[in-house]
Amino acid sequence: MHAGARTKMPKGLELLTLGIDLGGSKILTAIVNPRGEILSSDESITPATKGREAVIQSILNSTHHVLKKASVAISEIYAIGVGVAGISNPETGILFTSPNLPELRDVPLRDIMQERLGKKTFVINDANAAVLGEFYFGAAQGAHNFIYITLSTGIGGGIVIDGKIYTGAIGAAGEVGHMTIDDNGPICNCGNRGCWETLASGTALAREAKHRIKEGFRTSILEYAEGDVEKVTAQVIHSAAKHGDSLAKELIAQTGYYIGVGLANLINIFNPELIVIGGGLSNIGDMLLKPAFKTAGERAYKEAFQAVRFASAGLGRNSGVLGAAAFALKEVRKLHCK
Numbered sequence: 001m002h003a004g005a006r007t008k009m010p011k012g013l014e015l016l017t018l019g020i021d022l023g024g025s026k027i028l029t030a031i032v033n034p035r036g037e038i039l040s041s042d043e044s045i046t047p048a049t050k051g052r053e054a055v056i057q058s059i060l061n062s063t064h065h066v067l068k069k070a071s072v073a074i075s076e077i078y079a080i081g082v083g084v085a086g087i088s089n090p091e092t093g094i095l096f097t098s099p100n101l102p103e104l105r106d107v108p109l110r111d112i113m114q115e116r117l118g119k120k121t122f123v124i125n126d127a128n129a130a131v132l133g134e135f136y137f138g139a140a141q142g143a144h145n146f147i148y149i150t151l152s153t154g155i156g157g158g159i160v161i162d163g164k165i166y167t168g169a170i171g172a173a174g175e176v177g178h179m180t181i182d183d184n185g186p187i188c189n190c191g192n193r194g195c196w197e198t199l200a201s202g203t204a205l206a207r208e209a210k211h212r213i214k215e216g217f218r219t220s221i222l223e224y225a226e227g228d229v230e231k232v233t234a235q236v237i238h239s240a241a242k243h244g245d246s247l248a249k250e251l252i253a254q255t256g257y258y259i260g261v262g263l264a265n266l267i268n269i270f271n272p273e274l275i276v277i278g279g280g281l282s283n284i285g286d287m288l289l290k291p292a293f294k295t296a297g298e299r300a301y302k303e304a305f306q307a308v309r310f311a312s313a314g315l316g317r318n319s320g321v322l323g324a325a326a327f328a329l330k331e332v333r334k335l336h337c338k
């Protein structure tokens with residue numbers, strides 16, 4: 001499974017796994033070989049408000065679709081891995097709660113999938129699935145102590161310690177986006193105040209720009225948002241910054257600063273060898289990340305900062321399905337070795 005130990009098998013006898021990335025807005029499904037190559041994939045909308053059976057039916061439809069596309073029978077699938085947005089217990093495969101899938105509460109997802117498809121199934125948190133994707137096939141290959149963060153509308157993450165994903169007591173570890181950065185900061189979706197994602201995410205960046213525009217600040221940002229303040233997004237602000245808008249540049253640098261404060265905390269707590277950064281917001285690149293690394297360097301322990309390497313996530317949107325598939329393969333092999 002690991003990069004150095006590739007399975008050599010004639011075509012058709014490979015251990016194929018089915019990876020599923022179940023998110024609040026979309027379901028990504030893929031058939032994956034042990035080298036992390038995707039044989040076929042499918043994307044569908046998550047019927048999040050239509051109830052549990054509708055979501056499960058969508059997963060099954062998507063599964064049949066990828067099997068057909070790759071001309072693979074379900075009997076040829078070795079195991080199934082499901083990465084799901086929310087808190088689930090990897091041991092029991094029960095999804096407790098998912099903020100983006102409110103209809104799915106206390107669902108025995110693993111058992112349902114096993115029953116419907118007749119294949120061993122393993123359930124993991126979606127951020128942890130993405131971490132494993134990067135670990136086995138992406139930017140974190142060969143690293144033993146690393147942290148993965150996704151800078152997006154929120155901030156997600158995962159922690160690998162001594163080559164193993166750290167899931168905590170109930171599978172809720174790695175919620176890096178909800179560490180408090182400013183105790184008087186903006187209210188977060190989680191109910192707390194001043195969480196990292198309220199200050200350093202794409203949503204935070206857009207909120208600050210909207211605020212300044214409404215105050216009457218002179219900026220060209222609106223021109224990139226069809227003149228509608230509600231259409232101001234991180235992407236819009238980035239476009240304005242690339243064309244020299246000083247407010248856009250200032251706000252991106254400020255977001256970078258807050259990213260750096262959180263990075264310094266993570267570096268001091270975990271002393272990672274590597275921090276992998278993914279998510280749409282990180283595509284802004286140097287304008288955002290240079291101030292982030294500068295701030296992290298100023299705030300973290302010098303030796304710990306010097307020991308850390310930063311890398312961009314390598315798998316993009318496929319990290320979750322690839323990681324879920326890899327997780328399933330690893331877990332099912334463990335069972336066979338017992």
Ligand SMILES: [Zn+2]
Pocket residue numbers: 177178188189190191192195
């Ligand atoms: Zn929070």
